[in-house]
Amino acid sequence: QKEVEQNSGPLSVPEGAIASLNCTYSDRVSQSFFWYRQYSGKSPELIMSIYSNGDKEDGRFTAQLNKASQYVSLLIRDSQPSDSATYLCAGMDSSYKLIFGSGTRLLVRP
Amino acid sequence: DAGITQSPRHKVTETGTPVTLRCHQTENHRYMYWYRQDPGHGLRLIHYSYGVKDTDKGEVSDGYSVSRSKTEDFLLTLESATSSQTSVYFCAISLLAGGLSSTDTQYFGPGTRLTVL
Numbered sequence: 001q002k003e004v005e006q007n008s009g010p011l012s013v014p015e016g017a018i019a020s021l022n023c024t025y026s027d028r029v030s031q032s033f034f035w036y037r038q039y040s041g042k043s044p045e046l047i048m049s050i051y052s053n054g055d056k057e058d059g060r061f062t063a064q065l066n067k068a069s070q071y072v073s074l075l076i077r078d079s080q081p082s083d084s085a086t087y088l089c090a091g092m093d094s095s096y097k098l099i100f101g102s103g104t105r106l107l108v109r110p
Numbered sequence: 111d112a113g114i115t116q117s118p119r120h121k122v123t124e125t126g127t128p129v130t131l132r133c134h135q136t137e138n139h140r141y142m143y144w145y146r147q148d149p150g151h152g153l154r155l156i157h158y159s160y161g162v163k164d165t166d167k168g169e170v171s172d173g174y175s176v177s178r179s180k181t182e183d184f185l186l187t188l189e190s191a192t193s194s195q196t197s198v199y200f201c202a203i204s205l206l207a208g209g210l211s212s213t214d215t216q217y218f219g220p221g222t223r224l225t226v227l
Binding site for chain 1: 150151152153154155158168200210211212213214215216217218219220221
């Protein structure tokens with residue numbers, strides 16, 4: 001099992017819908033979790049961080065963490081074509097290193 | 111880009127040649143990282159630095175060396191480039207000034223696309 005696992009996609013949603021991106025992780029990754037957005041040919045850009053169980057909201061974005069199920073998700077409400085990108089999930093291991101998933105490509109259809 | 115620049119932005123080189131990539135930051139951040147990104151693998155840590163002359167290996171350090179003689183510069187060297195090192199290389203910094211913690215957040219530079227023929 002990969003330490004941080006994501007479905008590669010593409011996940012295709014219509015404009016205005018909720019996009020749900022999911023990530024599972026192994027026991028090695030236990031500290032904090034981060035969602036990065038990466039446009040094609042660009043560098044990863046931090047969207048959200050989440051450190052404890054539950055939901056964390058920031059604008060149209062909500063991160064959800066469930067440590068018992070080893071599951072973290074990112075919800076994007078009112079999806080826009082400009083949200084089309086690859087979303088990287090990252091978890092922090094016990095030595096504070098980030099371990100990344102391979103990313104999920106999101107396509108928002110106008 | 112959190113004040114991070116990388117140079118060169120693109121490079122094509124031949125197998126067996128040495129290559130040095132530079133990461134430069136202007137805000138005196140203590141922690142700096144080098145990652146490579148390949149399709150299907152996401153970002154993988156190569157080396158990192160926690161201060162001048164203080165570096166350590168990451169997950170995929172074989173074939174790479176690093177140096178940090180000044181706070182602002184973190185160099186990644188491929189002593190003898192191989193085709194398997196064709197990748198996009200990203201430098202990152204941590205905003206934390208003291209010791210690392212679970213609330214550490216990393217920010218990435220613009221990347222260097224390296225092709226080894």
